[in-house]
Amino acid sequence: METTLIILKPDAVQRGLMGRIVSRFEDKGLQIVGAKLMVIPVATAERHYADHKGKPFYDGLVKFMTSAPVLVLAVRGLGAIAMCRKMMGATFGSKAEAGTIRGDFGSSNSFNLIHGSDSPEAAAKELEIFFAKGEVLEYSRAVDRWVYDHSGGKPE
């Protein structure tokens, strides 16, 4: 099982899209194991986006991400990291495929609704930035036996 860090960005919260976006992950069978509504402190946004420091969009990105509340999620499932990236769609709302979150809900390139970790290394690093020990939960769901095929002894 993988856990990935998802952020519903300020535009998603302001536009009232939290429920619909979270539903997409739940509908897919993914499990929400952490959730936090917060205004991201500037230093935290800078840490989270450190790899983009120096790029032309960096200052605007930090300003946007800290401008209003976001919903930070820890999302778990088999292959959750790549699966969530695929469900998010390409970075720019204008280019993202229909059927993806950015493709269906966004038209802007910078206000693109959602962040998702792009690798296991990024997920581990980003989860640690936003969640303290114990805030990412372990719990089973009755439906898990129907989300995954357990006949081989492990979820498939």
Ligand code: IDP
């Ligand atoms: P990702 O969110 O799809 O992983 P990244 O390249 O990691 O895309 O960029 C991080 C965020 O920075 C994007 O989600 C978007 O909000 C913003 N961003 C990236 N490239 C541009 C750009 O060229 N113009 C404006 N904003 C950008």
Ligand code: MG
């Ligand atoms: Mg990225």
